[in-house]
Structure formats: C-alpha cells, structure tokens
Amino acid sequence: MENLIIEATEYGPEIRLDASGTISIHGKSMMEDASLYYSVCQNWVKEYLQKNIGLITVEIDLSYFNSSSAKQLMKLLMTIDESETKGQVIWVYPKGNDVLLERGQELEIMLDLPFQYRAK
Numbered sequence: 001m002e003n004l005i006i007e008a009t010e011y012g013p014e015i016r017l018d019a020s021g022t023i024s025i026h027g028k029s030m031m032e033d034a035s036l037y038y039s040v041c042q043n044w045v046k047e048y049l050q051k052n053i054g055l056i057t058v059e060i061d062l063s064y065f066n067s068s069s070a071k072q073l074m075k076l077l078m079t080i081d082e083s084e085t086k087g088q089v090i091w092v093y094p095k096g097n098d099v100l101l102e103r104g105q106e107l108e109i110m111l112d113l114p115f116q117y118r119a120k
Contacts, residue, residue: 029069
C-alpha cells in the first residue's frame with residue numbers, strides 16, 4: 001500500500017493518505033461534485049481497510065465545507081466505522097468558530113467513532 005497525496009485545488013482540500021493509518025484532510029472543500037473529488041480517497045481507504053486491521057486516524061481540518069463535501073466526509077467515515085478496523089477522528093476547527101465545532105459534533109452523533117476536538 002503506497003502513500004497518496006491529493007494536492008489542494010482552488011475548491012478542494014489537500015488529502016494525505018498514509019499507509020501507516022493516518023488520513024489528513026486540510027483546507028476548503030467546496031467543489032460542486034465532491035463525490036468525484038473524494039472517490040480516489042474512498043477507494044484508497046477501502047483498499048487499506050481490506051489489508052489492515054490496526055488503527056486508522058482521520059484528521060479533518062477544514063475551514064469551510066459545503067453540503068456535498070459533508071456527504072462525502074460522512075461516507076468516508078462510515079466506511080471506516082463499518083469496518084473491523086478501529087478508527088478515530090481528530091476534528092480541528094478555528095478557535096471560537098462554534099459553527100465548525102458543531103458540524104463535527106453532528107458527524108460524531110451519526111457515527112460510532114471516537115472524536116477528539118482541537119481548537120487552533
């Protein structure tokens with residue numbers, strides 16, 4: 001399994017997928033067709049989960065994401081949640097930005113993954 005980096009675009013975040021079990025999503029996610037943008041990530045995670053049963057950590061540090069992106073993030077996290085691999089989410093949000101904190105808390109309610117919140 002090789003590491004994969006999806007470079008940030010004007011509308012899409014940088015996504016780093018590390019074979020050690022760490023996924024980092026940083027930037028803004030406001031593309032119109034988020035399913036296409038996140039499909040490479042989703043495929044990588046599915047392949048990773050078939051080969052590994054350790055721990056997978058997803059760090060999400062988005063300053064903005066639209067509803068299309070939220071759906072893809074949920075889909076990605078559900079794939080991990082439904083696998084035999086233990087997962088955890090580190091939700092990074094701007095200090096004082098209650099809206100982004102609450103968006104993470106909304107995702108946490110729908111999943112059975114532990115979330116850690118970190119203000120920056």
